[in-house]
Amino acid sequence: MNKTRHALERALCDPDLAGKVDRATGITLRKRETLIRDSYPDWESLRESASEIRSRSVALLPDLVRIFTASVEAGGGNITIVEDYDELCRVVEEILRPYRDRPIVKGKSMLTEETGLRDFLGMRGYEVVETDLGEFIIQLLDQSPSHITAPAIHLSRHDISRIFRERLGGPDTTDPQILTRFARTVLRKKFLKAQAGITGANFLVAESGTVVLLENEANIRLSSTLPDVVISIAGVEKLIERTTNLSPLLKLLPASATAQIQNCYTSFLPPDPRRHIVLLAGKRMSLREDPVGSEILKCIRCGACLNTCPVFRLVGGHGYGTVYSGPMGAILTPLLSPEHRSLPYMSSLCGACTDICPVHIPLHRLLLELRSRSRKDFLSSSLFTLFRAGANPRAYGMGTSIFRKLPNTIRRRLLGPWTRKRGTFPVSPESFREKWRRRKRERNHA
Amino acid sequence: MREALERVQAEVFSFADIPSIVNFLSSLPSPYLIAEELKSILPWTHTLRPPALHPQEARTGLSLARLGVKTTGTLLVPGTDTASLLPETSVILLPKERIVDALDDLVLYVAQHAREHLVAISGPSRTADIEKTLVLGAHGPERLIVLLLDQYP
Amino acid sequence: MKRIALFIPCLIDLSMPDTGLHMADLLEHAGFTVVCPENQTCCGQPAFNTGFREEGLPYARHFLEIFEREAVDAIVSPSGSCTAMVKIHYGELSLTQCERESWNRLRDHIYEFCEFFSEFAPLEQFTFQGAEKILFHDPCHLLRELGVEEAPRRLLARVAGIDLFPSPPARCCGFGGTFSVKYPDLSVKMTDTRLDELLQNRDVDTLLTADPSCLIQIRGRARERGLSIQCEHIIDFLHRCWVHE
Numbered sequence: 001m002n003k004t005r006h007a008l009e010r011a012l013c014d015p016d017l018a019g020k021v022d023r024a025t026g027i028t029l030r031k032r033e034t035l036i037r038d039s040y041p042d043w044e045s046l047r048e049s050a051s052e053i054r055s056r057s058v059a060l061l062p063d064l065v066r067i068f069t070a071s072v073e074a075g076g077g078n079i080t081i082v083e084d085y086d087e088l089c090r091v092v093e094e095i096l097r098p099y100r101d102r103p104i105v106k107g108k109s110m111l112t113e114e115t116g117l118r119d120f121l122g123m124r125g126y127e128v129v130e131t132d133l134g135e136f137i138i139q140l141l142d143q144s145p146s147h148i149t150a151p152a153i154h155l156s157r158h159d160i161s162r163i164f165r166e167r168l169g170g171p172d173t174t175d176p177q178i179l180t181r182f183a184r185t186v187l188r189k190k191f192l193k194a195q196a197g198i199t200g201a202n203f204l205v206a207e208s209g210t211v212v213l214l215e216n217e218a219n220i221r222l223s224s225t226l227p228d229v230v231i232s233i234a235g236v237e238k239l240i241e242r243t244t245n246l247s248p249l250l251k252l253l254p255a256s257a258t259a260q261i262q263n264c265y266t267s268f269l270p271p272d273p274r275r276h277i278v279l280l281a282g283k284r285m286s287l288r289e290d291p292v293g294s295e296i297l298k299c300i301r302c303g304a305c306l307n308t309c310p311v312f313r314l315v316g317g318h319g320y321g322t323v324y325s326g327p328m329g330a331i332l333t334p335l336l337s338p339e340h341r342s343l344p345y346m347s348s349l350c351g352a353c354t355d356i357c358p359v360h361i362p363l364h365r366l367l368l369e370l371r372s373r374s375r376k377d378f379l380s381s382s383l384f385t386l387f388r389a390g391a392n393p394r395a396y397g398m399g400t401s402i403f404r405k406l407p408n409t410i411r412r413r414l415l416g417p418w419t420r421k422r423g424t425f426p427v428s429p430e431s432f433r434e435k436w437r438r439r440k441r442e443r444n445h446a
Numbered sequence: 447m448r449e450a451l452e453r454v455q456a457e458v459f460s461f462a463d464i465p466s467i468v469n470f471l472s473s474l475p476s477p478y479l480i481a482e483e484l485k486s487i488l489p490w491t492h493t494l495r496p497p498a499l500h501p502q503e504a505r506t507g508l509s510l511a512r513l514g515v516k517t518t519g520t521l522l523v524p525g526t527d528t529a530s531l532l533p534e535t536s537v538i539l540l541p542k543e544r545i546v547d548a549l550d551d552l553v554l555y556v557a558q559h560a561r562e563h564l565v566a567i568s569g570p571s572r573t574a575d576i577e578k579t580l581v582l583g584a585h586g587p588e589r590l591i592v593l594l595l596d597q598y599p
Numbered sequence: 600m601k602r603i604a605l606f607i608p609c610l611i612d613l614s615m616p617d618t619g620l621h622m623a624d625l626l627e628h629a630g631f632t633v634v635c636p637e638n639q640t641c642c643g644q645p646a647f648n649t650g651f652r653e654e655g656l657p658y659a660r661h662f663l664e665i666f667e668r669e670a671v672d673a674i675v676s677p678s679g680s681c682t683a684m685v686k687i688h689y690g691e692l693s694l695t696q697c698e699r700e701s702w703n704r705l706r707d708h709i710y711e712f713c714e715f716f717s718e719f720a721p722l723e724q725f726t727f728q729g730a731e732k733i734l735f736h737d738p739c740h741l742l743r744e745l746g747v748e749e750a751p752r753r754l755l756a757r758v759a760g761i762d763l764f765p766s767p768p769a770r771c772c773g774f775g776g777t778f779s780v781k782y783p784d785l786s787v788k789m790t791d792t793r794l795d796e797l798l799q800n801r802d803v804d805t806l807l808t809a810d811p812s813c814l815i816q817i818r819g820r821a822r823e824r825g826l827s828i829q830c831e832h833i834i835d836f837l838h839r840c841w842v843h844e
Contacts, residue, residue, distance in 0.1 A: 008782075018792070313792075314788050345782075348774065349739075349776075349778070350739040350775070355743055370650075373650070375649060375651055387646035390640060390658070391658040392657070393638035397638075400612060417780045418819075420783065421784075423819050426818075430616060431613065435617070436620070436637070439620065
């Protein structure tokens with residue numbers, strides 16, 4: 001809880017952060033609205049299909065793991081199922097060992113953020129180069145991504161220009177096109193030198209053993225076709241039954257993530273002896289038995305809930321202090337790491353996330369459900385007593401009456417956090433009940 | 447098809463048949479990288495000079511689409527096709543008979559060719575990682591030129 | 600549709616009782632008989648939303664008991680969040696079979712005011728006259744849980760002489776119940792963002808909303824910032840613009 005409070009405070013103190021994140025998310029939200037209006041009259045039925053497909057995948061997960069493994073092996077590919085982060089890092093390192101002397105090119109993967117893979121490899125002398133432009137930039141800053149699909153959303157062009165100049169001798173300009181071309185030149189050299197590549201996965205197709213990867217920059221294509229060996233790392237929640245399941249998903253994901261009719265490149269990687277798949281089961285598998293867990297496992301990592309969340313839009317991913325942020329992060333994180341039990345409270349439960357989720361995860365209801373599991377940890381027992389007592393009409397009447405009649409100074413102190421920035425909490429000298437009774441009396445006498 | 451391609455910032459030109467594209471191609475920056483499958487089908491590609499000795503030197507790549515999706519402007523090519531990946535200009539040939547109506551048709555094709563490494567391309571490479579400003583040409587091609595062919599080969 | 604019971608949120612009872620009276624006035628003039636069960640308590644939202652789900656149960660039981668007793672045609676509330684609490688969330692509590700049946704009987708007859716008034720009141724019997732430039736802020740529960748968006752606007756369309764700005768896309772005011780005191784700085788920042796969004800490039804006289812929670816949050820913050828705009832509940836606004844013959 002301290003870590004998140006600390007992260008939140010830092011985020012709230014940054015005078016420019018809210019502006020940057022709010023503006024960037026607003027742009028995507030508006031573009032998405034326009035795209036849906038112009039190109040997807042069937043948007044709601046796409047959501048229904050996708051929701052069903054994802055629910056089914058979660059329900060069948062153990063079978064899908066089995067089928068996927070068989071498909072990969074039958075196709076001559078390599079797959080290792082791991083149970084935890086340590087095992088994941090060790091298995092990946094073992095595969096990479098022969099390629100230690102060259103840069104390793106890497107596509108974006110939130111799972112590798114979770115596991116701290118890059119640091120693990122870095123400490124063992126591997127040069128792992130993030131090739132997604134946003135990830136590349138924050139790697140230079142030694143920061144973590146602040147959004148699951150737009151990692152550098154919290155940075156301005158000035159921030160980026162400065163970091164390129166300071167760390168790489170980049171050009172003295174804030175023109176995004178020139179900055180991008182510069183990054184292209186730097187990274188192209190790495191792509192050509194690399195002999196090993198790491199990717200994540202957007203979807204894993206059980207029936208064929210295919211890894212499906214979506215991108216716009218071509219860095220994933222470069223990381224997955226040029227090197228001699230390619231490792232795709234993913235959690236079991238990426239599994240879907242069949243290729244045809246991709247029909248609604250390949251429409252909903254780019255529309256929800258980046259407001260595009262299609263992302264630039266979608267790669268379909270079949271099993272291959274030069275490719276390795278490392279699949280994380282473990283805790284994720286056990287989430288299936290939890291009604292909240294089985295819903296959040298449906299998530300396709302589009303980031304739309306982040307973009308629409310009024311909290312995220314003001315503090316960005318860094319305001320949560322966790323790998324996954326926004327509504328989906330506030331649900332997934334406490335399920336994987338109980339020390340983050342307070343995250344679901346950092347929300348006004350406005351429901352915008354539930355409205356926007358392309359696979360119909362009832363996000364704000366899940367936040368509420370998680371609150372009911374951990375409530376005793378976060379509220380004082382006095383408040384608890386208050387809640388219980390309030391249902392009794394006499395107690396309620398008395399309690400509200402006392403509150404109303406308290407001197408202003410005491411009320412201001414009791415509700416200090418409210419008073420500080422919103423003025424005195426408004427209280428009427430006469431309650432509604434009293435006024436209603438008076439009104440009835442006056443009418444009877446009339 | 448043209449409209450959807452232009453919507454994803456591809457440049458579209460129509461040609462009647464293969465021989466008529468030669469002059470057009472020669473106007474694009476050399477050296478050229480020709481997709482393997484095209485070399486045998488179009489033996490005249492050797493006239494495009496100079497050829498790239500190493501794929502990374504190429505400035506223009508020539509590829510052949512398996513199919514094109516009318517509604518989204520998406521082209522399906524082999525995943526190993528470096529001609530549509532490395533050079534700054536990518537030219538993709540799309541015979542009109544290979545145009546399909548919807549993304550669902552592309553997904554069906556992928557399902558039917560599950561053992562093949564394939565990639566669906568929608569426009570030149572791009573990024574919006576800097577302040578959500580769209581920049582065309584990230585790590586892949588900066589220009590995508592699609593040649594719609596009435597007749598193939 | 601003849602007998603209406605008033606469902607008075609604790610915030611109305613505590614902070615804005617006149618809004619409740621104004622709602623009664625409007626409903627009576629519309630021809631309904633208005634009653635008010637006097638031993639109502641809070642609907643239980645603060646407890647429920649903080650995760651004290653089972654502690655919300657006595658509130659639900661009490662509500663069902665006293666409102667069933669009234670045997671009215673409809674129950675009307677000046678708050679979308681309270682209405683949603685009863686209509687939707689009471690079903691998530693572990694009610695007994697009997698209580699659940701009671702809830703099922705009542706829930707179709709529970710309405711938020713704008714929803715009710717725009718559908719069932721003979722609006723032609725009212726003359727509303729105003730002169731201000733108005734902007735409506737959609738409360739989250741009203742909009743997303745109850746799906747009510749047009750009703751408040753239909754009512755405002757009946758007020759002659761006002762200028763109603765189209766609202767920017769809906770965004771939470773930052774109240775969120777106990778969230779507003781648990782995360783006060785974040786809550787206020789959300790309100791500031793919403794206020795700035797609402798007032799940007801618009802010369803607004805009066806900001807209207809339909810939930811007392813949104814109102815105290817937005818009004819409180821607007822006053823702290825010294826903004827000159829008025830913030831009002833749509834019921835109070837309509838009451839004020841109502842021309843009595």
